[in-house]
Amino acid sequence: MALLEIRKATRRFGHFVAVREVSLEIEAGEFFTLLGPSGCGKTTLLRLIAGFDTPDEGRILLDGCDITLTPPERRPVHTIFQSYALFPHMTVADNVAFPLRMARVAHGEIRVRVAQALREVQLAGMGERLPQELSGGQKQRVAIARALIDRPRVLLLDEPLAALDLKLREQMQLELITLQRLVGITFVYVTHDQGEALALSHRIGVMNAGRIVQLGAPDAVYEFPQTRFVADFIGTCNLLEGTVRRQTGARLTLEVSGLGELAASARTPVQVGERGVLAVRPEKVRIAAQIVPAPGEVHLQGVIHDQLYLGDVTVYKVELAGGRLLEALLPNSAAGVVKFFEVGDHVDLAWRAEAALFLHD
Amino acid sequence: MSISRGAPKRPFSSMTSRARLARWALSGPPLTFLAIFFLIPTLIMALASFGWPGREGGFSPLWYHDAAGWHFDFTLGNYRDIFTLRLFLVLYLRSLGYALATTGFCLVGAYPLSLVIARARVGYRNLLLLLVIVPFWSNFLIRIYAWMIILGPQAALSRGINAVLGLCGIRAVNLLFSPFAVMMGLVYVSLPFMILPLYANLEKHDPALLEAARDLGASAWSCFWRVTFPLSVPGVIAGATLVFVPALGAFAVPDILGGTRGIMIGNVIEMEFLQARDWPFGAALSIILTILALGATGIAAWAARRGIKAYG
Numbered sequence: 001m002a003l004l005e006i007r008k009a010t011r012r013f014g015h016f017v018a019v020r021e022v023s024l025e026i027e028a029g030e031f032f033t034l035l036g037p038s039g040c041g042k043t044t045l046l047r048l049i050a051g052f053d054t055p056d057e058g059r060i061l062l063d064g065c066d067i068t069l070t071p072p073e074r075r076p077v078h079t080i081f082q083s084y085a086l087f088p089h090m091t092v093a094d095n096v097a098f099p100l101r102m103a104r105v106a107h108g109e110i111r112v113r114v115a116q117a118l119r120e121v122q123l124a125g126m127g128e129r130l131p132q133e134l135s136g137g138q139k140q141r142v143a144i145a146r147a148l149i150d151r152p153r154v155l156l157l158d159e160p161l162a163a164l165d166l167k168l169r170e171q172m173q174l175e176l177i178t179l180q181r182l183v184g185i186t187f188v189y190v191t192h193d194q195g196e197a198l199a200l201s202h203r204i205g206v207m208n209a210g211r212i213v214q215l216g217a218p219d220a221v222y223e224f225p226q227t228r229f230v231a232d233f234i235g236t237c238n239l240l241e242g243t244v245r246r247q248t249g250a251r252l253t254l255e256v257s258g259l260g261e262l263a264a265s266a267r268t269p270v271q272v273g274e275r276g277v278l279a280v281r282p283e284k285v286r287i288a289a290q291i292v293p294a295p296g297e298v299h300l301q302g303v304i305h306d307q308l309y310l311g312d313v314t315v316y317k318v319e320l321a322g323g324r325l326l327e328a329l330l331p332n333s334a335a336g337v338v339k340f341f342e343v344g345d346h347v348d349l350a351w352r353a354e355a356a357l358f359l360h361d
Numbered sequence: 362m363s364i365s366r367g368a369p370k371r372p373f374s375s376m377t378s379r380a381r382l383a384r385w386a387l388s389g390p391p392l393t394f395l396a397i398f399f400l401i402p403t404l405i406m407a408l409a410s411f412g413w414p415g416r417e418g419g420f421s422p423l424w425y426h427d428a429a430g431w432h433f434d435f436t437l438g439n440y441r442d443i444f445t446l447r448l449f450l451v452l453y454l455r456s457l458g459y460a461l462a463t464t465g466f467c468l469v470g471a472y473p474l475s476l477v478i479a480r481a482r483v484g485y486r487n488l489l490l491l492l493v494i495v496p497f498w499s500n501f502l503i504r505i506y507a508w509m510i511i512l513g514p515q516a517a518l519s520r521g522i523n524a525v526l527g528l529c530g531i532r533a534v535n536l537l538f539s540p541f542a543v544m545m546g547l548v549y550v551s552l553p554f555m556i557l558p559l560y561a562n563l564e565k566h567d568p569a570l571l572e573a574a575r576d577l578g579a580s581a582w583s584c585f586w587r588v589t590f591p592l593s594v595p596g597v598i599a600g601a602t603l604v605f606v607p608a609l610g611a612f613a614v615p616d617i618l619g620g621t622r623g624i625m626i627g628n629v630i631e632m633e634f635l636q637a638r639d640w641p642f643g644a645a646l647s648i649i650l651t652i653l654a655l656g657a658t659g660i661a662a663w664a665a666r667r668g669i670k671a672y673g
Contacts, residue, residue: 073575079573083567098578102580
């Protein structure tokens with residue numbers, strides 16, 4: 001049985017449906033991420049789990065018990081807020097001790113456990129400081145220590161790294177992974193940052209317009225997006241619109257206007273004549289001055305239109321016949337400064353037919 | 362990061378001379394105004410409290426120069442009279458009691474109201490605030506006279522209360538011209554001065570803090586006492602000061618509603634100045650009142666700061 005179960009939860013605000021019949025099961029010990037653009041309903045769903053809000057329809061179960069109407073203070077679920085929400089009038093130690101005080105734990109035990117918790121988040125000796133005397137990363141750690149001190153069943157994290165700068169964010173990502181493995185508590189993490197979701201999670205639920213549109217492990221979601229939205233939202237994806245002309249098993253032949261017939265693969269049933277998009281990730285596209293296509297490879301020609309030098313890789317935008325742009329990615333693996341192509345160069349492009357997914361419109 | 366706790370902040374340390382000039386240009390006029398119309402009169406009062414009353418009212422000169430040289434004419438008699446006559450001690454204590462009770466009632470009454478306003482929807486909030494401010498549109502004295510009518514023996518309130526008391530076999534009471542009437546009047550006129558600073562404070566609270574407290578296991582009651590209230594202490598102090606100090610020196614409310622039983626020290630000071638025309642004695646009375654007010658607010662601020670540290 002799943003630890004946390006959401007059954008057909010719906011939450012409306014006036015005419016706006018923030019969460020629409022979402023059903024979800026999250027296992028004990030899982031690092032689960034709700035990923036989606038702002039306004040997709042992910043924070044509303046998190047608030048339903050925390051108990052700050054109740055669904056208009058549907059149920060929420062924890063350990064098989066219905067907690068839909070249980071107030072937040074009686075749920076073994078804690079939240080880490082985007083703003084951290086540390087109590088400004090209390091010291092770090094008092095902040096961390098708060099859940100234990102509320103549970104009327106003995107004073108001596110509180111002192112021991114707070115000291116232990118502060119050590120765990122590398123804040124030993126900072127107990128007497130006030131929150132406003134801490135840096136962003138330190139505040140984040142206090143919020144984590146406070147939320148974990150009484151070992152909740154589920155920890156909810158609402159874009160907790162959004163306020164940190166890039167380097168610190170990467171460091172905190174690693175710390176969160178380590179911490180989650182260490183304490184074994186189920187994390188439900190909300191973010192709009194697809195990179196963060198891919199790096200942290202065991203499973204990702206991609207949300208759009210109040211629904212979970214795809215659910216799966218990070219690599220599955222990235223490699224096999226089921227909809228155009230997911231392909232576009234997670235990572236970068238080349239999307240070429242076309243019509244299905246022929247189908248043999250999982251292999252399709254797609255007619256793309258201006259480019260002729262291209263091979264693609266499909267993971268869902270497809271009908272001949274159906275319109276959709278061919279999705280291929282830039283890193284799957286081979287780019288070279290001249291390519292002799294291997295069997296089963298799609299082969300195209302184009303002209304370099306633009307290039308983005310990113311240090312580790314260079315992104316080339318290649319103009320195809322008919323004016324379409326296709327992105328390809330080339331790692332700068334040679335020693336020293338090497339420029340493979342200049343704008344205006346003629347190049348060959350190729351990718352394996354399995355790497356090109358057909359997605360329904 | 363190395364931030365030492367409680368390090369003094371010096372917001373103007375990096376100011377340019379132009380900015381400093383601007384600061385003086387902006388704060389100069391109000392400072393001058395306060396010096397002329399508050400500081401200097403207070404000093405005059407303090408000096409006057411050591412003098413003798415003049416022959417036709419006012420006060421006689423504290424020093425003069427004649428052929429024999431400089432003469433100083435100070436007396437501690439005004440203060441000696443105040444401290445030896447029990448009447449004044451009683452009046453001070455009574456005024457202190459009224460002021461404390463007014464502050465207490467206002468706090469208890471204003472807090473829930475301010476909280477409701479602060480947590481109301483934004484459009485609704487302005488309407489509620491407007492309702493708090495509406496009484497200021499009519500004259501203070503008129504509002505007090507209105508209470509005279511409300512509490513008068515022919516009014517529905519008095520008759521209703523006396524009817525109930527009559528049923529219980531208790532003698533009828535007179536609401537007007539009583540300490541009760543003074544209390545009602547003081548609380549009535551002071552309430553907005555407690556509501557507004559409290560609202561200004563409560564409105565700024567981050568709602569995420571309350572959600573965090575609930576989330577971490579606090580009941581609604583604990584949320585209030587451990588988060589909302591400690592964070593609102595600056596507002597409570599501001600409101601309490603704004604209510605306590607004027608209530609301590611009140612004279613119009615006890616004069617109109619209090620009759621002979623509701624007299625406060627403010628009435629005596631007024632009488633000394635206007636009827637007895639003993640300015641030095643009135644000055645001594647008001648200097649002591651000022652010291653009391655300063656002392657009480659100082660203690661309150663100190664206690665509140667201690668209290669906030671003991672929390673959490």
